[in-house]
Amino acid sequence: MSNANSPPPVPPPTGPGSPQDVPPPPGSFPIDPATLPQPIRDELQAPDPAAIDTAADELKDGLNRCPKCGSTEIRQKPGTDLLICLYCRNEWQGEGVEEAFGLGEGIDQLDGTVIASGARDINADAASLMTFKCPGCGAEVTVNTENAMTARCHWCRHVFGVNEQVPNGAVPDAVLPFHIKKDDAVARIRQFVDKRRLFALKAFKDEFTPENVVAVYLPYMIVDGKVSADVSGHGEIETRRYTKGSGDDKKTYYDADVYQLDRHVDFTVDDLPLESSAQRGNLDARTNTNNIINTIQPFDTKNAVKWNASYLSGVTSEKRDLDVEKLRPRLEDELLSIARAQVEQSVAGFDRGVRWEQEKVSVHGSRWVAMYLPVWLYSYHQPGRNGGMLHYIAVNGRTGETMGSVPVQQWKLLMTALAVGTFLEAIALFIVGHSS
Amino acid sequence: MSSDGGMWILLLGPGGATALYWTLYRYYRNTDKSHDFEHETDVVAKPVTGSEQKVDEVNGTRETRISGDNVHQFRKRVQRVHGDSG
Numbered sequence: 001m002s003n004a005n006s007p008p009p010v011p012p013p014t015g016p017g018s019p020q021d022v023p024p025p026p027g028s029f030p031i032d033p034a035t036l037p038q039p040i041r042d043e044l045q046a047p048d049p050a051a052i053d054t055a056a057d058e059l060k061d062g063l064n065r066c067p068k069c070g071s072t073e074i075r076q077k078p079g080t081d082l083l084i085c086l087y088c089r090n091e092w093q094g095e096g097v098e099e100a101f102g103l104g105e106g107i108d109q110l111d112g113t114v115i116a117s118g119a120r121d122i123n124a125d126a127a128s129l130m131t132f133k134c135p136g137c138g139a140e141v142t143v144n145t146e147n148a149m150t151a152r153c154h155w156c157r158h159v160f161g162v163n164e165q166v167p168n169g170a171v172p173d174a175v176l177p178f179h180i181k182k183d184d185a186v187a188r189i190r191q192f193v194d195k196r197r198l199f200a201l202k203a204f205k206d207e208f209t210p211e212n213v214v215a216v217y218l219p220y221m222i223v224d225g226k227v228s229a230d231v232s233g234h235g236e237i238e239t240r241r242y243t244k245g246s247g248d249d250k251k252t253y254y255d256a257d258v259y260q261l262d263r264h265v266d267f268t269v270d271d272l273p274l275e276s277s278a279q280r281g282n283l284d285a286r287t288n289t290n291n292i293i294n295t296i297q298p299f300d301t302k303n304a305v306k307w308n309a310s311y312l313s314g315v316t317s318e319k320r321d322l323d324v325e326k327l328r329p330r331l332e333d334e335l336l337s338i339a340r341a342q343v344e345q346s347v348a349g350f351d352r353g354v355r356w357e358q359e360k361v362s363v364h365g366s367r368w369v370a371m372y373l374p375v376w377l378y379s380y381h382q383p384g385r386n387g388g389m390l391h392y393i394a395v396n397g398r399t400g401e402t403m404g405s406v407p408v409q410q411w412k413l414l415m416t417a418l419a420v421g422t423f424l425e426a427i428a429l430f431i432v433g434h435s436s
Numbered sequence: 437m438s439s440d441g442g443m444w445i446l447l448l449g450p451g452g453a454t455a456l457y458w459t460l461y462r463y464y465r466n467t468d469k470s471h472d473f474e475h476e477t478d479v480v481a482k483p484v485t486g487s488e489q490k491v492d493e494v495n496g497t498r499e500t501r502i503s504g505d506n507v508h509q510f511r512k513r514v515q516r517v518h519g520d521s522g
Contacts, residue, residue, distance in 0.1 A: 021468060021470070021511060022472075022508070022509060022511055023470045023471075023472050024468060024469075029459070029463075030455070030459050031456065031459050036456075040460070107480075108480075196463065196464050199460060199464060230517070233514070234491075234502065235488070235502065236494070236501075239493075252498065253497065254497050254500070255494065255496065255497075256494050256497070257490055258490070258492035258493065258502075259489060259491065260491045261486065261487075261488045262486050262487055262488075263484055264485045264486055265484045265485075266481070266482040268479070268480045268481075269477055270478035270479075270480075273471075283470060285467040285468075289465075291466075291467065291469060291470045292466060292469070294470045294471045295466070295470055295471055297471040297473070297476070298477070333511075333513065334473055336513065337474055337510040337511045338479055340510040341474035341475065343484050343486075345484075346484040346486065350502075350507070352505075353502045353505030353507050354505065354506070355502050355503065355506060355507075356506055356507070356514050357515060358514060358515045358516075358517050359514055359516060359517065360517040403466060403469060405464075405465050405467070407465075408461060414457065416456070417454070417456045417457035417460075418453055420452060420453060421450060421452050421454075421456070422453075424448045424449045424452040425446070425449025425450070426449075427448065428446050428447075428448040428449060429446070431445055432443070432445060432446065
């Protein structure tokens with residue numbers, strides 16, 4: 001009786017900001033700022049945090065022990081991909097995962113599903129708490145892989161990390177080390193919020209401490225694919241435009257030819273990122289602000305290095321909880337979106353638009369690599385109904401791209417909108433009064 | 437219908453207030469933003485192929501666009517035809 005019901009399937013995320021809405025072009029703003037009152041205009045026109053391009057940086061990796069002295073006091077050298085031994089100051093670099101596994105090549109020859117070892121299915125009974133025997137003294141040390149990948153032995157002070165791939169999905173194939181330092185991330189978050197203070201929630205402004213930003217490695221699946229897609233529908237081309245009536249009664253009419261259309265496109269995608277945590281993958285902007293973390297993509301995943309837990313010392317991490325098969329519908333959805341974007345140009349001649357009615361995607365081959373990507377995350381919890389809303393401000397740990405959700409002081413925003421509306425209405429009444 | 441000439445301007449107040457509210461709300465909350473993966477992913481595409489055939493004419497419509505126009509809404513899914521997927 002009790003096990004008769006399985007939970008209903010979770011509906012796909014919808015609403016503004018979800019994958020169903022194409023985002024506006026970067027830097028675009030629907031209202032001309034010049035028409036707005038001065039204080040609002042000042043905020044809008046303040047500079048955005050700049051994003052840098054790190055695509056050409058060197059690739060590094062290493063062992064968990066310093067190759068020179070054998071110490072385990074290894075950290076990532078801040079701002080670089082280098083690992084540094086805190087004992088003998090030795091610095092070293094390793095191989096990039098792209099070259100090591102040949103991930104950038106042969107996408108057009110992909111056939112079937114290729115899954116890298118770190119992206120294999122998660123064992124249902126695998127625990128996230130893992131106990132290791134300390135290689136230094138033999139004591140047992142526990143690592144909670146839900147949020148950390150390294151630990152220090154309390155007895156002999158050895159630092160060790162989860163390096164071998166374990167069945168709970170916590171160890172990815174590759175990691176993209178942080179490049180943006182904390183000071184830099186704090187400055188970007190401050191700059192982002194300074195542009196949004198006028199109507200921000202008072203409690204948010206009072207409690208704003210960007211120094212509390214945390215470095216997190218978030219789990220992603222990086223997918224290459226060889227795909228073909230077909231879409232069909234109807235399009236219209238205007239043939240004639242004319243007006244009937246005169247004066248206030250003038251109306252425009254159109255004649256158009258209707259065409260039945262179909263389009264086919266073969267393409268390959270390289271390094272398409274998918275959130276491999278079910279919680280992060282839910283982008284419903286009405287209930288969470290995960291779309292903020294989604295927006296700071298892309299990462300320069302070409303520069304990722306082979307997994308080494310030393311990159312994660314002092315940094316929290318989130319464990320992957322989705323397998324390849326669970327992510328496949330999401331992949332196909334994104335591939336269809338890409339296909340529709342690809343064929344857009346070929347139907348530009350249909351000046352009255354196109355109504356696509358059917359679409360089909362065939363994934364001939366795909367390659368899946370599990371990767372940890374670096375994010376600086378500042379969060380603020382706004383109390384409210386249904387547990388309130390957790391607002392994120394996120395900084396891409398590689399490029400510095402910054403995006404955030406700043407809670408709004410509703411009454412202030414409403415009053416301003418009403419005041420501006422009243423002003424506009426007064427002008428309208430003035431015009432109507434004088435024209436009649 | 438004929439007497440509404442000029443009266444639409446009275447919508448300026450409510451319309452302006454609503455537009456300003458939503459614009460600023462989105463500027464603060466960024467609910468409409470997400471990763472523009474259609475354009476920010478490395479995609480190598482072969483030339484698009486396809487056909488088009490005139491099937492009908494419409495005359496004297498007042499609509500400026502085809503009904504259900506979704507050419508720019510890449511993420512609005514339409515009827516899915518299932519093919520071979522490997």
